[in-house]
Amino acid sequence: MTVLVQETAFDPWEALASYERSAPERFAGKTGGAAVFVGSMRDFNQGQTVRAMTLEHYPGMTVKYLEKVEAEARARWPLLDCLVIHRYGPLQPGDPIVLVAAWAAHRDAAFSACRYIIDELKTRAPFWKQEQTAAGRRWVTPEGSGK
Numbered sequence: 294m295t296v297l298v299q300e301t302a303f304d305p306w307e308a309l310a311s312y313e314r315s316a317p318e319r320f321a322g323k324t325g326g327a328a329v330f331v332g333s334m335r336d337f338n339q340g341q342t343v344r345a346m347t348l349e350h351y352p353g354m355t356v357k358y359l360e361k362v363e364a365e366a367r368a369r370w371p372l373l374d375c376l377v378i379h380r381y382g383p384l385q386p387g388d389p390i391v392l393v394a395a396w397a398a399h400r401d402a403a404f405s406a407c408r409y410i411i412d413e414l415k416t417r418a419p420f421w422k423q424e425q426t427a428a429g430r431r432w433v434t435p436e437g438s439g440k
Contacts, residue, residue: 298379
C-alpha cells in the first residue's frame, strides 16, 4: 500500500507497471481484478478555458489524509494492494494529476475501493487549485464541498 504526493511529473501507466513489477509476489495468481483511475488536467472548467493550474498542499496533512482514506478503503473491502500518486505544483492541460489503483481477488472490491478513494480525494483532500484563465487567476472550490 503506497501513497505518494509529488511535484515531479509521472507517466501513470509506467508507474502502475513499475509498481506491479516491484513486488510480483503480491500480484501473481492472487489478483482477480484491478481498478485504475487516472485523472488529468482539463483545459476547461466552469465554462472557461483553463491555460494552466497550480496545485498547492500542506505536505504533512495531505499525505496523512490520503493514508487515512486508503486505510478506510482497506477496512471496507478485501484489497490486496493500493497505489495512490498525486501531483502538486504547476500543471498544464493534459498533464496526469492523480493515479488511484486498487487490486483485489474480485473486481467488485477493486472497483468500489478505487471509486471510494478518488471520491474522497476529490472532495476532502487538502489540495488547493488555482487556475489561470484569460480573465486571470482564480481559486477553485473543491468538488462536492457545497461552497
